Amino acid sequence: MSRWEPNARGRLAAAALELYSERGYEQTAVAEIAKHAGLTERTFFNHYADKREVLFATADEFRDRFVGAVSDALKSVAPIDALAAGLEAIAEMLTEQRDFVRSRQAVIMLNPELQERDLIKLASTSAALAETLRQHGIAEPEASLAAESGIALFKVSFHRWIATKEEHELSLFMREALDALKSVTAGKGARSVT
Amino acid sequence: MSRWEPNARGRLAAAALELYSERGYEQTAVAEIAKHAGLTERTFFNHYADKREVLFATADEFRDRFVGAVSDALKSVAPIDALAAGLEAIAEMLTEQRDFVRSRQAVIMLNPELQERDLIKLASTSAALAETLRQHGIAEPEASLAAESGIALFKVSFHRWIATKEEHELSLFMREALDALKSVTAGKGARSVT
Numbered sequence: 001m002s003r004w005e006p007n008a009r010g011r012l013a014a015a016a017l018e019l020y021s022e023r024g025y026e027q028t029a030v031a032e033i034a035k036h037a038g039l040t041e042r043t044f045f046n047h048y049a050d051k052r053e054v055l056f057a058t059a060d061e062f063r064d065r066f067v068g069a070v071s072d073a074l075k076s077v078a079p080i081d082a083l084a085a086g087l088e089a090i091a092e093m094l095t096e097q098r099d100f101v102r103s104r105q106a107v108i109m110l111n112p113e114l115q116e117r118d119l120i121k122l123a124s125t126s127a128a129l130a131e132t133l134r135q136h137g138i139a140e141p142e143a144s145l146a147a148e149s150g151i152a153l154f155k156v157s158f159h160r161w162i163a164t165k166e167e168h169e170l171s172l173f174m175r176e177a178l179d180a181l182k183s184v185t186a187g188k189g190a191r192s193v194t
Numbered sequence: 195m196s197r198w199e200p201n202a203r204g205r206l207a208a209a210a211l212e213l214y215s216e217r218g219y220e221q222t223a224v225a226e227i228a229k230h231a232g233l234t235e236r237t238f239f240n241h242y243a244d245k246r247e248v249l250f251a252t253a254d255e256f257r258d259r260f261v262g263a264v265s266d267a268l269k270s271v272a273p274i275d276a277l278a279a280g281l282e283a284i285a286e287m288l289t290e291q292r293d294f295v296r297s298r299q300a301v302i303m304l305n306p307e308l309q310e311r312d313l314i315k316l317a318s319t320s321a322a323l324a325e326t327l328r329q330h331g332i333a334e335p336e337a338s339l340a341a342e343s344g345i346a347l348f349k350v351s352f353h354r355w356i357a358t359k360e361e362h363e364l365s366l367f368m369r370e371a372l373d374a375l376k377s378v379t380a381g382k383g384a385r386s387v388t
Contacts, residue, residue: 078381078382078383079378079383080378080379080380080381080383081381112314115314115317116310116311116313116314117310119310119313119314119317120306120309120310120313123313138383140354141350141351141354141367141370141371141374142374142377142378142383144350144353145346145347145350145371145374145375145378146378146383148346148349148350149343149346149375149378149379151346152339152342152343152345152346153339155338155342156335156338156339156342157335159338160334160335173335176335177335177339180335180336180339181339181343181379182379182380183336184273184274184336184339184340184343185274185343185375185376185379185380186274186376186379186380187272187274187275188272189272189273189274189332189336189340
């Protein structure tokens with residue numbers, strides 16, 4: 001019965017996200033996702049380990065594109081500029097998947113277990129970034145701090161992008177975040193006492 | 195049967211950590227912890243919701259001390275210096291509890307579920323820091339970036355402190371991390387290409 005289905009993986013992901021958004025993640029069963037996609041449960045499990053996995057199927061691509069772009073850039077520029085290059089690559093990836101990414105994030109924000117999984121994904125990307133920085137001769141604690149800064153820049157700009165109703169470019173939020181980080185660490189910042 | 199037991203809370207925490215370290219977290223039951231502390235299971239549940247809670251009993255204190263110190267400092271200094279003050283307060287707290295903190299971290303590092311809980315704790319502290327910064331007139335995205343930087347500084351210096359065999363002060367690692375962050379964001383960093 002395991003005949004080939006054109007783009008089964010993508011159809012299952014779209015069906016899952018639609019049901020998670022409409023009925024809630026907890027209230028959706030794998031059988032319903034498969035049916036909604038016009039496929040069998042068996043086909044679902046050929047592509048995803050469980051219903052949580054559908055939401056994190058792009059986690060490896062996220063890490064690899066971020067780390068790959070940073071690694072390439074480190075050959076010629078300083079760590080902070082390499083992080084900027086990594087963020088550009090991520091902005092490109094997420095902008096291509098914009099509708100999926102936004103619906104996905106809305107589902108994740110409603111479920112603490114999914115938020116934990118999301119944090120783990122970012123922590124693993126941070127560890128991979130730090131490793132790449134060290135391989136390019138950056139010492140500790142600079143390597144880990146640069147990696148954590150890269151993740152912080154992603155988190156803050158991504159959440160601003162998700163929250164905005166208007167058509168803003170993710171890469172613009174990322175550049176704004178980078179400027180803000182530089183400004184904060186350089187000791188700038190308004191004071192409330194006047 | 196609920197007679198008062200002197201320092202039951204502390205005795206239960208010490209007993210739990212001893213058993214988690216010796217036998218493993220998963221292999222330790224609440225009944226064994228209570229017995230090891232010379233107390234009843236009922237007393238355990240008067241103090242902790244479950245066996246995981248013993249390890250995160252100081253999470254609220256961590257957040258409140260960090261945020262409290264940052265908030266106080268923001269009255270007179272820039273955000274980055276306020277974060278440094280917050281880190282000093284945390285260094286003081288963790289140094290007082292040094293042996294507990296180190297054993298606790300060793301248990302957490304062996305269990306993915308506990309690591310997720312630890313990440314959630316830090317994310318909640320980051321959100322509280324950002325809120326405090328906004329209340330003191332810091333705009334977005336500066337407030338969130340400063341908050342995330344504070345958490346990054348904590349994470350990196352804490353893990354270096356935990357990993358070192360020697361008697362190093364946590365506050366020294368924190369100052370070193372702050373210098374590294376300033377250096378990275380100012381565009382410094384060795385390049386591998388010579």
